[in-house]
Amino acid sequence: MAVADIAIARIVAEIAEEMRSHENRGKVATYIPPLAQVPADKFGIAVILHDGTVHAAGDAEEPFSIQSISKVFALTLALGAVGDQLWHRVGREPSGSAFNSIVQLETEHGIPRNPFVNAGAIVLCDVLLGRLQPREAIGQMLRFVRELAGDDGIAIDETVARAELETGFRNMALANYMRAFGNIHGDVGMVLGTYFHFCALAMNCRQLAMAGRYLMGGGQVGGHRVVTEKRARRINALMMSCGHYDNSGDFAYRIGLPGKSGVGGGILAVAPGIASIAVWSPGLNPSGNSHLGQLALERLVQRTGWSVFEPRG
Known part of the structure; x- marks a missing residue:
């Protein structure tokens, strides 16, 4: 139509x-x-x-604060870093549970159902920190969304990031629980700090829609390929x-x-x-x-x- x-x-x-x-x-x-x-x-x-x-x-x-929308960009970066090896550590199925649920991690041995629940996104951050320091990973995310949106004004709201750290006890539990199962490899504090900063990205509707164009355009924007069409x-x-x-x-x-x-x-x-x-x-x-x-x-x-x-x- x-x-x-x-x-x-x-x-x-x-x-x-x-x-x-x-x-x-x-x-x-x-x-x-x-x-x-x-x-x-x-x-x-x-x-x-x-x-x-x-x-x-x-x-x-x-x-x-875009919060969990940042998981789309984190997934894109993590797939770019390790490819389909990612799916050994994160599933691809709907959870049917709340975004911060810990229940399924017990029966599924610390493997989150998908990359868009909190536990899954925490694993994405751990994957990125397998190659980068937290400051580098946060900088990579910021550069990525700025490039996608064509806007260097996008920033991380440090007030929100601090508040996430001060109140994120359930996310801390998720990360430590997955660490106990061997699905978080790095320092839990560094992984969570990265995750909280990703969630604290501040964007407006125009910037966010601009950043999503590569998914609308089969992986490319204006002739520039961000990911493959298949991805x-x-x-x-x-x-x-x-x-x-x-x-x-x-x-x-x-x-x-x-x-x-x-x-x-x-x-x-x-x-x-x-x-x-x-x-x-x-x-x-x-x-x-x-x-x-x-x-x-x-x-x-x-x-x-x-x-x-x-x-x-």
Whole structure:
């Protein structure tokens, strides 16, 4: 279903207006103090089409903590470092559990279900630290997202990173538990410090949608290849099946796009070959995904036909 550029601009503006006045906004995350201070009335959306056209509305230029969306970029870097050897240490199946669950690690011998739950992303950081020091790994991540977005203004919010360290006791438990099973090889403190800094990346909707273009474009952006087409397709597949924790099936059912959420209220979604999309609203549903963000994406695919399950031709 082809949608004219002028129609996309209208749809994006309409959705932003609808979300602005929506009464049920979810609940802002409170377990990381800086996130609890973000006003619940925020909403931003940015849609970047395959030809580079940008359509944005609402609070699309306001930075927010991308949190677990950073796991998409960490996965890309980890696959670049060790290739398919990664899958000996991290699974590729939906978890069906909360993003910070420790239960499955007992029965599955310290192997996280997928790279998008917290335990999986902690393993990704350990993989990267097999070749780099923490400062180097954090710098590599920052350079990577800046290059993807074409924006050197992207930064890590050190206040959020410190708050993560001060409150991240469950993540510490996950890391130590995996260390006991031999699936964390490096110093647990260094691995967690890297993980917390990745989660503390601050980006706005426009920057995040720009950074996701390589997954929309079969692994390349403007003729520059970031990953192979096969790897981009597989990352998208993992986003579709695992990108929203125990809400992933419902997200696929309602929206039908690969996507990754974060408890800062952001969602990165990909319409392969068509658009890279970022939405942000800090109020979360019970599974830790942006309530209005999911609603906005649902309305976007209803009006454009961009769901990957929509018949083409």
